[in-house]
Amino acid sequence: MSTTVDRPAAPPAPHGPHEEPRGVVSWITTTDHKRIGILYCVSAFAFFLVGGALAGAIRVELAEPGRQLVTEQTFNTLFTIHGTVMLFLFVGGFGNGLANYLVPLQVGAPDMAFPRLNALSYWFFAGGGVLILLSAVAAAGGGAAMGWYAYPPLSGSGFSPGVGPDLWILGMALVAASSLLSGINVITTAFLMRAPGMTMWRLPIFTWNAIVTAMLGLVAFPPAVAAFALLFIDRRFGGHVFDPQGGGDPVIYQHLFWFLGHPEVYILVLPFFGVITEVLPVFSRKAVFNYAGFVMATLAIGALSMGVWAHHMFTTGVVDNPFFSAMTLLIAVPTGIKFFNWIGTMWGGRIRFAVPMLFAIGFLLNFLIGGVTGVMLASAPIDYQVSDSYFLVAHFHYTLMGGSVFAIFAAIYFWFPKAFGTRLSEAIGRWVFALLFVGFNLTFWPQFVAGLRGMPRRIADYPSGLGFETPNLLSTVGAGVMSVGVLLFLVDVWTAFRRREPAGDDPWGGSSLEWATTSPPPHHNFVTLPPIRSERPAFDLHHPELDPGAGR
Amino acid sequence: MADATVGHRGEADLSPLRFGTILFLASELLFFGGLFAAYFALRSETVPWPPAGVELATGLSAIGTALLLVSSFTFQAAVGRAERGDLRAMRRWVLASFLLGAAFLAIQAYDWNAIAFSVSTHAYGTIYFAMTGFHGLHVVAGLALMAVVVGRAAQGAYRDGSIDGLESVAYYWHFVDVVWIALFATIFLLR
């Protein structure tokens, strides 16, 4: 086999980024998966700043008993929008962005399978995001204030008459549609657009995880859209599906919602498990440990996550608690496989503590706490106590903020040089990491304590003398520390674009195909593709002295 | 619909468009699955079911069902003709399917008007209108797709034998048909 494979289908690519169209219009009309990926990630990060600002307001209000900043009504809107924005617009959007950017590169394709559909899905996402934000502010009769899962009857027209919830529902429907379309695109691309030699068992783990994430989205979003549609009909056309007074049943909504809601949390973490699995081997200068195990574990998590939704409903007393408890506990096993594989990947390595690696380690340390507290919640009787308390709030921030968001920072520091051809600063990055790590644990560890002492979630105020004051104050201070970290990160990005220090095509010694093309990659990704004879084609290319496929 | 990146094919030579359509329909199935789940949950909790005073036009809907069922066959005939390159016949068969689908919609519209309860009468009314309504929207979308197919054929598409677009529409139309049969069986026969 020759050392390069000619690309039969791609049109002769104009080389280098400078020949690409510039300007705002070219970004709006783009169908290039890389630009769409960047649009997703940048918008998602903007949503993070918005969601973070809302969180800041929550923390100020809860710093001590009594009113600090906002009324009860505003507070209720704050956490509703904070939750929705962070889950669906920030972490979900960023996951989609990474998949958009990376999957075609990693499988060696010139673009996504359906580029125009891809652009459409981005604009659905952006439009949905705008509607969700509008639902908070531009609403006559009060913003959406029903919590991120919008349980009826509270979210019905009787108790939430304003247009806020309607905008929220429409926004969510658009975001769901976007997620469906981009999921179809990702799966089709990964299945049908792979370069010669890129078999399924050579796909990078990130791409595997993106596939499973997309599948979860395809299965989980539609029933939730059905629930939102019925809720909308109840609200605006006088329907009664969820209205007990009219012969309906609000519990049906809970089932339909959590059938999405639970897989959604894995949609929000699997791409980032993938990120960690890309970062750890590169900075350990090793191949991934137990590749097949990673793939099987991802598939198992995906499959199991379809059968656990009612663990969010243990306290309703109307579901089969033991069944859902057992299914939920089982997820600890495949997740454990991943943890031990990650450790195996570092084992025997030559570990470099570059910034992406620091964030990956932060991910491991934080997520584990989120995971083991999840196991506690999975026991129905224990959940009777900790459900809907700050213990639960701490659990999911450990998985989402401490886990997914740390992985997002790892991803940014890791792929930024690839996407923009310039590097972020190692020195600033270390500070960003330190501030976020310390601030994060300072914010959310005390929330476990507050929850165990009996503090319910979603309260605008709490009584003094019950032991809630100290944990809440610490929590607010921690959020302040995190804010400094986030601002410092923005400084880092700003200076990186000013310095424009050339990154090189493969600054870290990467394994997957994106490291075998230029930084940033040309219009159709590859001028020539290296031969693909293992799951580390870029590594093989840069280490011709090692026989590829030796370790297999 | 010619929105597919030309690229390397994996081992299976399935066209991206058809593959994507199948994925899309899988998710559509789950959307209706959600509605069906809501229906059956309500049904199991409500006595009597359907509530007193609900009269369904089962006979009329059976005719609609038959029309929709036939339209699936006529559309498949259109695909068969297109495969053989007979685009004129193909267009005729698509037109036939279109008319059958439109007749189905007309029956639905009549039923919606004639029926004695409304979306806000009770939970049964809501779920009845929601299920038939969302299905009806899918039929409307199917008719629009057929119009697109005929239009594209008039512009010379499918002549080179690449009929992925047509086949994808066929998948969709069969899907809409199958969903209706399940709906009909659930709402009208099983009650």
Next chain:
Amino acid sequence: MRRRASLAAAPLLVFGATACSGAFGMPRGATEQGRDVFDLWQTFFVAAVAVAALVYGLIAWSLIRYRRRRSDDAEALGAPFRERRGLEAVYVAIPLVIVVALFTLSFRTGQRVDDLDPDPGVRVHVEAFAWGWRFSYPDLDLTVVSEPSGPGVDGPELVLPIDETARIELVSNDVIHAFWVPGFLFKRDAIPGVIQTFDVTPTEAGVFQGACSEFCGLNHAYMRFTVRVVPSTEFDAWASERAGASGAAA
């Protein structure tokens, strides 16, 4: 690099420190059912700490032992440690065994907590509404209701006799609420259209805080109540004094 290792160990130490008290932050459970849950919690917590200690230990070890040293060649690669079938089987099997054990314990406790006594000592009908509580004792013809709630309002008082099983029937007629008494380690949602029944058997006298824990709109934060557990003589005295005086606040 040492510094980073101690960073890794820090959360572990906090875990350890909380562990010394034995309750791991949880109230001990002032009912028979709650005590059961408390015991289960202890087991889960110890299991969690054991798992976390093992995983943190392994992570810390890999980071320290396999960090790149200054003397290392910058281009040096890691060892070709990529697959160990036997090892993989072990780390599938051990967590599986742990979760099966945890499930079994949790299942048993769950059954006891959800169990309904055929002959409860006292019945209370609890109605949650936006934003307050109505506690009525059908056998005693006695009702306690919230005043309109707000910041600083304590909420009504639910009085229960000690060592007697109280059968609670929980309903709501507007939105979903939840009845939570942290000291009892128990909560249950009040869902319109559903009548919830559960038992609590208080084993300690005293006053316990209660709160609505399902978000129910504007004044959710203020939908609080207290539970006073008293000896049965005192309970009877309270009941006869209050009998008929429905509607009055606590």
